Amino acid sequence: MAFQIVINLIIAIMWMFLGESYTTPSFIAGYLFGILILYLLRRLIPGKFYFSRVISIIKLVLLFIKELVLSNIAMIKYIYSPKQIAEPGVFALPLDVKSDWEITLLTSLISLTPGTLSVALSDDNSKLFIHAMNIDDVNESIYDIKNSFEKAIMEVTR
Incomplete structure (x- = not known):
């Protein structure tokens, strides 16, 4: 579970850097996008979603x-x-x-x-x-x- 949270935070930070928008809404959008990615890839990542x-x-x-x-x-x-x-x-x-x-x-x-x-x-x-x-x-x-x-x-x- 901690591994998935770290991956989600990395995705959110990468989303901010790639969008060149260092704001809270950009981080939240990246975090939600990370949740979606983790959900779609849940079979490849160890542990329960x-x-x-x-x-x-x-x-x-x-x-x-x-x-x-x-x-x-x-x-x-x-x-x-x-x-x-x-x-x-x-x-x-x-x-x-x-x-x-x-x-x-x-x-x-x-x-x-x-x-x-x-x-x-x-x-x-x-x-x-x-x-x-x-x-x-x-x-x-x-x-x-x-x-x-x-x-x-x-x-x-x-």
Whole structure:
């Protein structure tokens, strides 16, 4: 992946020099042209096409922003409702992510989302214990986390 980024930067710089235009728009045009060239030659260059990982990172950030906004709206509704009924609890989330980096990212995303908090990690790193402010259905909560954050993290890191 780093090799592809270096090649892309070289193509962008060469584009600027050949066009004799040393401006930011010229560099960006060369960079986009380099992405196109790398995409067309992806079978000849070792490794997975790096821009697909960049797109996965953007998807993860957008997913986090969406979940952050939705959970903030849910917390505001809870705070301002006259009848505050909450079912807080702790549940165990079986983990599909394995590396320390993936687990750290998942726990950070869960803890930064209002209404949930990563409490503990099992000794064998197979379960994450999460405290949620309102648990209607534990299986639904597990399913939501697995199909949103955990899936997006695995797309980025693998």
